[in-house]
Amino acid sequence: MALVAVIAAGGSLAGWGAFSVLLDKTNSLEFCVSCHSMKGNYEEYQKSPHFKNASGVRAVCSDCHVPKALGHKLMAKVMAAKDVWHTVLGTIDTPEKFEAHRLDMAKRVWAKMEATDSRECRSCHSQDAMDIHKQRPKAQTLMQKGLQKGETCIGCHKGIAHKMPDMSSGYKSLFEDLKSQAAAKSGSADTLYSLESTPFYAERPDGDAGKGDGNVYPMTKVKVLERKGDFVKVEISGWVQEGVKRLMVAAKARRIFELSMTDAVANTMTLGEAEVDPDTTLSWQTASITGWAKTAAFTADQAGLGHYGAEMASAACGACHSQPQPGHLPANQWIGVIKEMKDGTALGTEDVRLLQSYFQLHAKDMPNAGH
Structure with a gap:
């Protein structure tokens, strides 16, 4: 019985050791970029501060995309099965396919990081250890405002390791759908x-x-x-x-x-x-x-038009900071805010008009405030 117990314990230790080695292997940079579809991602990453910087500290793929805690880590590995499945299907096996899906993929990652309060970012970047006064003046102002509002890291730091997707593609596609279906x-x-x-x-x-x-x-x-x-x-x-x-x-x-x-x-x-x-x-x-x-010039699809406005707001505002909610301000105050911010976006004159109407119609002093 003692021999059986020793063999069982040894087998368990060996199995756990092999499993740990396997986990570490799948967390390595070499493993992550071994897929053909990750070639473009790797090239983008090599140009980012996470790959090369003054301090010589490198964050690899798993530092940003895999939790450190064992339970969350195992869940992330299970969920990664979909990546294998889509690799087999060839969903993003060409640069053209990747670009077509880039915005959707980015939004899923951003939503996941917001839901965990940027947990993986905070595993390296500690607010307590941050000397804000050593940052550039503009960064100091933005960082302090973000911390006061309780914003999470990914709200302001999208595109830190990868090329930003074309944020306008989502709402432009919705507009074309609305236009094509308007008559019907x-x-x-x-x-x-x-x-x-x-x-x-x-x-x-x-x-x-x-x-x-x-x-x-x-x-x-x-x-x-x-x-x-x-x-x-x-x-x-x-x-x-x-x-x-x-x-x-x-x-x-x-x-x-x-x-x-x-x-x-x-x-x-x-x-x-x-x-x-x-x-x-x-x-x-x-x-x-x-x-x-x-x-x-008209549609009967009020819900679709509202969705279009929300998508435009997400693209224009959410690219630089956490997306503001229309119900946060009264209708007249949104005019000044949008006028101040519009030059920092790629929105045209007509886009700005619609975005302003969207925020105002859902402002805090309107009947449907917050929706």
Whole structure:
């Protein structure tokens, strides 16, 4: 019995030793980059501070992607089976395929790291050992703000070891889907939402439509009154500041732009009684107006349009820091924030208009705040 116990113990130790060696082997840089599909990743990594830096400390793949605690580590190894499966399938076996999937893969990794409060980052980078005053002035400011807000490492340090994916590809794809499905989904709908800025006409144009008598802004809600050819007659309801009728907004005292128009068109609006906003002491009136616009500029898919706005916010804001939630600020304050930040993004003028409307319509002082 003693001999059996010794043999069993020896076998267990040998088995555990072999298993430990195997784990260490699969954590090595050589093992991680042995797959053909990792060639591009390895080249990107070699250009990063994690591969070569002034202090001579190198972080390999497993330092960032494999937990140190045994239980979490074993779970990560089990989950890695999907990588083997996709290698067999050839899902990312060419640079073109890899780029097509880069954004989705990056988002999954970022979400995983956010869920663990950047656990693997913190295994090397300790806040207690960090001398913030030795960082560059801009980095000091950003780091202190991030720490005060309780943000996690990956919120601001995406792309630290790999090339950043094309963040715009996600929301651009959603926009193309919305545009292609707009006619099918909005053909008989009574309520539509503008996908983009589009001219507004007092009368339905014949021939060359021209620049119009006004402009409908992105995400504006309209009521359908009539359809004729490529145009739709709509009713737009909102608020105007008393004496400033050329600009209609979505809510009283909140500059969520719905429609700008000429004086002649503004004079055809139906106006309600003036109401004083207690915060600004300005007078506002309910307003409604009818006119024509191109059907192709609208969709009935409000949820899809909201998803598009959220994806754009994630791409534009989440690339540099933790994505802000629309319900964090009141509607009017978002105008200044977006104006200040837009030059640091790749957004065009029309993108900025939609992003501003998205944040404002979901602001903390709107009925659907936080959604």
